[in-house]
Amino acid sequence: LMASWDRNTIILLDLVKQPENARCADCGAPDPDWASYKLGVFVCLNCSGTHRDLTDVSRVKSIRLDNWEDDLVEFMRRNGNAVAKAQYEKSVPAFYYRPQQHDCVVLRDQWIRAKYARQEFTGKNGHLQKAYSSGFCDGTLWKKGKNKRQFQKRRFVLSQDDFTLRYFIKEDSKVAKAIISVRNMNAVFQPEKVGHQNGLQITYMTEDRTRNLFVYHENGQEIVNWFNAVRAVRYAYLRKALAPANDSELMPLLTTRSLKEGYMEKTGPMQWEPFKRRWFVLCSVDRKLLYFKTPMDALELGAVFIGTEAHGFSVRETPTRGSRGSRWRYGLTMETPDRNFIFMCEQELEQRDWIKAFQQVIAQPLLPQHYSSKEERQYNCVIIHNKHISK
Structure with missing residues (x-):
């Protein structure tokens, strides 16, 4: 039994050295040492936490510390990150943000849930992409008052028709408190700064000066949908404004983090x-x-x-x-x-x-x-x- 365990550990450590498996399947962190034996992917410690919550679709073990049965090792050998990517990331929209190793928890968590639990990108559940792909978003976010620390509920409307984000003081207000052009708008997650795990900072220009809005939504999926909806509308705007620029030139401009x-x-x-x-x-x-x-x-x-x-x-x-x-x-x-x-x-x-x-x-x-x-x-x-x- 011990010999089998040692042999299987050596096989797994060999598999995880292969170029396609050498980075976490979900955030790209180097040297992943966990694996989902239901999905056949190698993941980092951080991403393994979300996989552990998705018991219906994923089950994880440590490559080094856990005992692996022969059939599970064979499953990992037949699959791996490249096979899973071809299936679960088949139709990710160009503008959709793919989280990196150092991104905040909500971005990584929702990316993993979108991929494996909701299967938004397999080509089967395209309707789920409408929340951020339709060019229109209307909903409520908690917004920080300009001169106060407390947050208040505000209605936000994002529209690709005129490339604007509007927000309203009351749900039924006809006149927007602010109309923000997406031309120079930026959205970036700032959970520590906002003081909420789903905190988002929206920056834009008004009369040649930079203005910040700080918002959050209690629901992680909702705030990540808003973030990607902003990227989608920015993408549509930049494709027009910077034609004939290609996607590789446009992607870095959709949302930018401060240096x-x-x-x-x-x-x-x-x-x-x-x-x-x-x-x-x-x-x-x-x-x-x-x-x-x-x-x-x-x-x-x-x-x-x-x-x-x-x-x-x-x-x-x-x-x-x-x-x-x-x-x-x-x-x-x-x-x-x-x-x-x-x-x-x-x-x-x-x-x-x-x-x-x-x-x-x-x-x-x-x-x-x-x-x-x-x-x-x-x-x-x-x-x-x-x-x-x-x-």
Whole structure:
């Protein structure tokens, strides 16, 4: 019996080294050490948790720690991640977000449930895709009040007909409180920031300034449907706006995560103003550094467009002495053609991470969409910073 166990473990460890099995079938994490012996897939520890909840369709065991019977090992040998993918991911819409290793729980959980429990992508249950593929979404989400911490129920309507997201104060309101164009809208899961496991941050432009909405839905499937519905409408918009761009060019633009977020202290343009703590968000796709008073602010206080070294942009460490009024010791200076920005970080590691992130954006070549708006954005950022000089 012991020899059989050892032999089966060796076979499984050999199977999981094959290229198609060497990453988790659901999130792509390397070196999965769990497997579903009902589905024939190799998965990571995190994804195995969701599989464990789906007893009707999946049963998991540890490759290394559990005893595997011969017939189960043979089943794993005949199947594997590539076979399962061909079946369970046969008709995933181009815009549908496939979670990665470090994505939040609700995204990974709902992807696994959609694939195996609901079988949304096998070609048999296409009607289930209408919730996010139809180009129209109408429902209720909990939305954070602009100046309050509490969340209130609001009706949201997403429409591909005019590429807008509207929200209404009351269910039966005829006039929307806000009409948001999907042209420059972004949706990204932020459970820690929102304080709810299904928390979603929706960002958009209004009068050249960035505005945030923070929403959630109690039901994981509902909020992931909303997220993918936003991606679907953005996809339809970008296909029109950026024709003849192909899917590989459009996919990274559907939703974008910030490159780095966190607190730093900043001073004003004269560099003698007192340092104030602000929440900074750096986005590499649109090359912008935004800052807010707190992570949950609705409206940005300022924005800086970040060009390339050839356009006069650079970042470097700042000597700590002489930083007026800053409680924090680890400084960095970002040079732009208009002015130098001095920021202070609390920890040396943070300072290094910010410098590295800025360098990454500066090193990226400018794309056509950046050239068309670069001068305008630089002008706007000067106006914004002058207007909010004391903020």
